[in-house]
Amino acid sequence: MSEEEPRGPSPEERATAPGDVGRRIAARREELGLTRQEVADRSSSAATYIQYLEEQPAMPSMSFMLRLANALDTTVSELTGSSMDLPPGTGHAGRHSRLIELSADECRALLSTHGVGRISVSTTDGPTVVPVNYVVVDSLLAFRTAAGATPAGAAGHVVAFEVDHIDDALSQGWSVLAIGTASTVDDPNVVQHLNEVAYTAPWADGPRDLWLTIAPTRLTGRRVQVCQSPTPPSG
Known part of the structure; x- marks a missing residue:
């Protein structure tokens, strides 16, 4: 004790x-x-x-x-929380680490059901990347935003959506990239369903009642894994 x-x-x-x-x-x-x-x-x-x-x-x-x-x-x-204002990845690299390509199934598992991801949107000022709260519903990535907000500009375009996790304590992490077309959700029944299954409201304040979904056509991912010892040579 x-x-x-x-x-x-x-x-x-x-x-x-x-x-x-x-x-x-x-x-x-x-x-x-x-x-x-x-x-x-x-x-x-x-x-x-x-x-x-x-x-x-x-x-x-x-x-x-x-x-x-x-x-x-x-x-x-x-x-x-003393490091909360620091960007992730400020720790030292692992002594023995390797980069692993993830399968599509592993990418889906890491996307899980909800979280915070980053969406790349083309604007008149050039490409912009913004974070959004998202939820996975029937293999679709769905997120809420406000009409006229930057993420709303993704509607009708092929976009990149990225989710990652960095563990500074263990010097490892993973990232998943989803590519697909973003669409506005117009069906009120679908909107109601998304409101019901959403894990949380958007963290940013203000009304955000415009739902968009992304149907991934390509999923890729990578994981940095720290090994206990160096990978033995092949052969």
Whole structure:
């Protein structure tokens, strides 16, 4: 059992730690598919303490944060949010890494059901890339925007849609590129269905009630994977 036991937040913690650390801990744990007990075992603590950290506005000691970051295969900076304004990929390259081409099925699995992707749109000022919240419905990529907004200009054109994930802690990640024609959704029944299945509203404020879909005709992807040892020579 660790010396780190559940405790109530101090006045300083109430003022400086509104629960963001706990939310990041929970998000990373769920991303890895770990239970609280598994994280507790990895960090030499108690599952009740992990639950407390995830649900209460507390900030544990730096020594425990280091153990917790190691248990979650990440960094203290990621868990505390101190690197949130930095672009991904600022970590060092893995010592033994390789680039793997992904199959179309692997690309579909990584696209999953929802997330944030980037769409390339041709404008009068040249090509523009903007992020959008998206959802996958019946093999279509769907996203909401506002009439007249940059993403709305994709309608009727072949576009590139990219999704990626960078893990600075492990110096690895993946990217998926989908190519296809974007179309405006005019059927009110389809619009209603998309509104119902959307995982979240667009993060940006303001009304965004124009749905567009992309039917991928080509899916490609790559993964940077760090190996435990150099790849042995073939032959």
